[in-house]
Amino acid sequence: MMMRADAARNRELILDAACHAFADRGPDVPLEEIAAVAGVGVATLYRRFPTREDLLEAVASRHIELYEKALRKGLADPDPWRGFSGFVRAATEIQARQPGLAEVLMVPCHGPDEARSAAVFEGYLELVHRAKLDGSLREDYVPEDLPMLLMANAGVLRGTSATAPRAFKRLVEYLLQAFSCPSRRPLPAPPTPAQMHRAMNNPAD
Amino acid sequence: MMMRADAARNRELILDAACHAFADRGPDVPLEEIAAVAGVGVATLYRRFPTREDLLEAVASRHIELYEKALRKGLADPDPWRGFSGFVRAATEIQARQPGLAEVLMVPCHGPDEARSAAVFEGYLELVHRAKLDGSLREDYVPEDLPMLLMANAGVLRGTSATAPRAFKRLVEYLLQAFSCPSRRPLPAPPTPAQMHRAMNNPAD
DNA sequence: CACTAAGCGGAGGTTGCCGTCCACTTCTGC
């Protein structure tokens, strides 16, 4: 069953509005405000997105394309380290472009569109694999270090995006240098994949 | 003019309750809940702490002692790197112990008790200085990298404290390894001290 | 012990957001 044309248009208007609103007022903006900006009634918004979660997910979904593009670029790079580090930089840039949403923009690890984000994660694992074989990524790096980095980045963005919007880049470069060989002292054990997965599913408050 | 004894007692009860409440329910807990746990009426709470900010600050103030202790330990260490890194580890541990408050527990950089937190920051600068002279801390480290780290840590704690409460340690070790000599590739420019200071004064959201 | 000012609690008005309901409008297939 096809959606009516005007309904589809409104859906897009809402998503546009939500995108801006979330980005610069955080994930708690009143839905009524989003509806107002979109130029529709609240009821319309609620019909299309019964819960705030649904709306957040839909907005996040729009970003997955950006991650896919970054991933393709990384995989295409003949230099494994450039591929890996480029992807990490791109992912954090994507977060930075929507600072209010940074916490939910961890699409490469766990996104709303299960299939596609799983695919991105697969590709990312391949980047990791190559960079390790190549010797440029330290042996004890684990895939869960990316969500960790993205969470850390979200924290920095939260604190600085208003006053020092490039500060996050410094964090990212520090971490990339730490990720690159040679590994130095041993690291504390990483969380298990299961723990990390749960962490991404129980959004903090 | 001295505060009446019962008033002082209630003040402490409120702070105790607030401490727990903030730690495990985040900085947005209803003040009424804190009052209830403390066993006092809301009015009492509002009289002592007119705004939520005041209460958060008072709670944060209690922690400054922990930072002072960590700092003393760091300064007493004959090995400059152990002193510096030990302090960083301790500071992040303090944040981790109150995950809901991590965002406001950046006392070494900017705390509610101006004089004391300035003193802690001074001491921290000394740690930085020594470790750089010693050659164990990279030359291009800047003092603002600590608030950056603390914000990053807050982000990781936010995401993982419920499911993987030790995950933050891995971030910290990665960063400490990045901070330690030899420095590798150059880093992006850090935010200016003024920017960072503003960032810590405009609490996100 | 008695007086008083400091302190107390909780009732209740206020606000802001949620999410639903329903009378009205607009698409779309025939």
Added chain:
DNA sequence: GCAGAAGTGGACGGCAACCTCCGCTTAGTG
């Protein structure tokens, strides 16, 4: 172009937290 299904908007009741007001209680003093 018409029928009716699909879609719409905004009014509305509910709720949760805020914060103030005021009559009562109690610590501290002489």
